[in-house]
Amino acid sequence: MIKESLYFIYNGRKSSDFGVVNVSMQTPLTEHLIADRKIYEMYAAGKDKPYFSHVRKEPLMFDIFLYFEHGFGNDKYSNNLLEEIEEWLDVDEYKILAFESNLDVIYYAMPYEEVTLFHDGLGQGYLQVPMKCNSPYKYSHVIKTPFYNTTSKNEFEIMNKGRNISPTIEIKKIGDGDLKIYNKRNYTNPVIIKNLKDSDTCRITKNYFHIDNFDYYKNDYSDYFNYRRIEFAYGNNEIVIEGSCYISFTYQFEYT
Structure with a gap:
């Protein structure tokens, strides 16, 4: 499960390397068990019941919220922390994503929209990272x-x-x-x-x-x-x- 994992590995790096933890902004916790899908149907003249054509499964998409355990911009976690995280997340292809609750299950994912920083102006806050996968499925390692x-x-x-x-x-x-x-x-x-x-x-x-x-x-x-x-x-x-x-x-x- 994604929401029950504090730490994860992405793009070959551990989230703990950057002093961030995976948190949930919702109560109770919610998880997507099956990817979204679109059902395609056709209507014939004079018929109220549609004819089923096919189903198209959408790639998995979810948000990751990264809370800065020690803040950002202090002595332990330098002013370059945000730049390091930008470099970590700024990818041009799908990278392996795995959560600590089950490292044997991996996603091929990348951020697909703006990564947003929410903060209090004093170096405390969190990141919202919208992730998109390359398919509707999760995988084992090869x-x-x-x-x-x-x-x-x-x-x-x-x-x-x-x-x-x-x-x-x-x-x-x-x-x-x-x-x-x-x-x-x-x-x-x-x-x-x-x-x-x-x-x-x-x-x-x-x-x-x-x-x-x-x-x-x-x-x-x-x-x-x-x-x-x-x-x-x-x-x-x-x-x-x-x-x-x-x-x-x-x-x-x-x-x-």
């Missing part, structure tokens, strides 16, 4: 498995603690031949890679497939790859690899 040798074992269990996700897969082929990769929980979408040579390396992500040292002028990826993706469902997933290779999976849990 998880990368070791490279498994499928000649000795070709079934692996991977636990997913969040929403359905597609991992990045890295492969180094052992011997010439084909590979088939599937999840026993979702066998309808096996990944098939054909015509690989010994020591060929390839990479499959949610958006693309790549073979190192591939001759694009003489070959077409469609002769090698069926453009399917492995998906990890919530809970335990049993991944099977038919064919010999070294294989590694990289992924992040994705939470609502």
